Amino acid sequence: MVQKSLIEYIKTSLQQGYRLNTIINMLRNAGYTQYEINEAIKKAQQPKKTITTKTILITFIIIAVLTILTIISIKIITPPELGELKLTLKPYTTELTPGQELIVTAEIQNPSKREAKAIIDMFITGPEQKTQLPSKSIILEEKASIPIKTRIKQTAKPGTYTLTVILNCQSQIKTKSIQFLVKEKTKIETEMPLMTKEEKTKKELATCPGDCDDLNRCTKDECINGVCVHTPIIPCCGNNFCEQGETAENCPQDCKAKIKQTQEPEKAEQCQKLTGKNADNCFRKLAEKNNNQETCQYISDEEIRDACYIEFAYKKDFTVCDKITNQYTKNTCYTLQSITEIEKQT
Numbered sequence: 384m385v386q387k388s389l390i391e392y393i394k395t396s397l398q399q400g401y402r403l404n405t406i407i408n409m410l411r412n413a414g415y416t417q418y419e420i421n422e423a424i425k426k427a428q429q430p431k432k433t434i435t436t437k438t439i440l441i442t443f444i445i446i447a448v449l450t451i452l453t454i455i456s457i458k459i460i461t462p463p464e465l466g467e468l469k470l471t472l473k474p475y476t477t478e479l480t481p482g483q484e485l486i487v488t489a490e491i492q493n494p495s496k497r498e499a500k501a502i503i504d505m506f507i508t509g510p511e512q513k514t515q516l517p518s519k520s521i522i523l524e525e526k527a528s529i530p531i532k533t534r535i536k537q538t539a540k541p542g543t544y545t546l547t548v549i550l551n552c553q554s555q556i557k558t559k560s561i562q563f564l565v566k567e568k569t570k571i572e573t574e575m576p577l578m579t580k581e582e583k584t585k586k587e588l589a590t591c592p593g594d595c596d597d598l599n600r601c602t603k604d605e606c607i608n609g610v611c612v613h614t615p616i617i618p619c620c621g622n623n624f625c626e627q628g629e630t631a632e633n634c635p636q637d638c639k640a641k642i643k644q645t646q647e648p649e650k651a652e653q654c655q656k657l658t659g660k661n662a663d664n665c666f667r668k669l670a671e672k673n674n675n676q677e678t679c680q681y682i683s684d685e686e687i688r689d690a691c692y693i694e695f696a697y698k699k700d701f702t703v704c705d706k707i708t709n710q711y712t713k714n715t716c717y718t719l720q721s722i723t724e725i726e727k728q729t
Contacts, residue, residue, distance in 0.1 A: 385422040389415070393427040466495035468523075470550050470557040477563040481539045485563060489529040489548055496525040501552035505531060509544035509565070523552060541567040599711040602718060613718040622712070624690050651678065660684060667691040676703050685709065692716075699723055 389410075396406045403424070410420045468491060475486035489503065501523045505516040516533055531548070543562055550557040595604045595611035601619035605612045618626035618634070625638035654665035663682040670678035670691050679691035689712045692703040696716040701723075704716035 385419060385426055389419065389423040390426045393423050397427065465497060465499055465553055465555065466493060468493055468550065468552060468555050468557055470548065470559045472546070472548060472559050472561045474546075474561055474563060477561070478566060479535050479563060480566050480568045481535050481537045482568075484532055484534045485546070487531040487546060487548075487561065489531055489550075489559075491523060491527040491529070491550060493523050493525055493527075499523045499552055501550060503529060504549040504551070505546065507533070507544055507546050510540045510542040535565055539565050541565055599714060601711070602715060612721065613714055614722065615715050615718060622715075624693060651681065654681070660687065663687040670694075674698075676700060679703075680706075696720075 393406060393410075396409075397403070407420055407424075410423075411417075415423075471490045471492075473488045473490060475488075479485060491501070493499070499522075501521050503519040503521065505518070507514045507516065516531070519529060521527060521529060531546070543564055545560050545562050547558065547560045550559075595606050595613075599613065601616050601622045602613040603616055605614065618628045620629060620634035620637055622637065625634070629638050631638045651666070651669065654662050654669060657665050663684045664687065666678055666681045667687055667690065670676060671694060676692060676695040679688055679695075682688035682691055685708045689707045689709050692707050693712055693716060695703045696719050699719075701716065701720040704713060704720065707713040707716055
């Protein structure tokens with residue numbers, strides 16, 4: 384290995400202006416071998432490496448890019464921290480009797496919106512003892528509504544009970560409690576025999592949804608074996624039909640419209656010569672006379688046209704029901720059809 388001091392000597396001598404041959408002769412006289420001299424000269428004459436501005440700039444850019452990529456990868460790999468969770472309990476009712484079901488909704492809000500696993504533990508404390516309810520395992524996102532249901536024992540003593548819910552999600556533990564009152568059953572409730580499943584089903588089938596009111600004062604609304612039945616009230620003044628027993632004196636709104644012709648119409652051409660309600664009443668009279676409900680379609684006034692069609696429903700031609708415009712009149716038509724079908728079955 385070439386001595387460093389020898390290399391420095393050659394560099395210094397060259398810088399001072401000595402010729403290379405002179406330096407070589409001086410080194411030979413000093414006892415250095417030709418190999419050592421040649422190697423030292425090579426080292427001394429090697430150009431000095433310099434770092435250019437371009438090299439520095441490229442190096443800086445590479446370091447900056449690597450730094451940015453590292454930061455991005457850390458953010459992607461590392462999930463955001465779980466925000467402060469909020470637990471709220473909403474009971475359906477706070478007063479129950481033994482045998483009834485306690486229904487509570489546990490609402491959880493997660494402001495970070497990050498998906499996380501959570502466990503919900505629940506227990507009830509009361510006058511008797513502490514009762515542990517089955518735990519629930521959930522996947523929590525932004526919001527969650529967890530139903531909590533448990534039936535109060537038939538032997539539960541009256542008094543104040545407390546439902547405690549514990550939410551355990553990662554490092555957060557949230558606890559919320561509500562109180563509810565268990566009251567003693569009344570004498571009627573205690574003595575009332577429990578219905579069998581068959582009796583309960585039968586009762587539900589015999590119950591009609593709503594009150595069966597079709598908002599038509601010309602029908603009698605009833606619930607029969609779980610089916611709403613609307614029986615027409617005949618006659619009913621105000622239904623736009625001049626029915627048997629109604630006259631222009633006792634029900635002018637239904638019976639005031641009369642065909643002004645002195646002669647009964649024989650053909651549709653006679654009615655076509657008339658205008659307005661005169662023409663409509665003419666077609667109605669013609670349909671009734673010829674027993675042809677197709678003539679009713681030429682009536683322009685909806686009320687008179689419906690009155691024309693319903694007359695055929697009274698004659699048990701229920702093909703007109705779908706042609707009636709007024710909903711109440713249409714319901715009457717369908718009711719007449721239902722009654723007719725029931726009568727056929729009995």
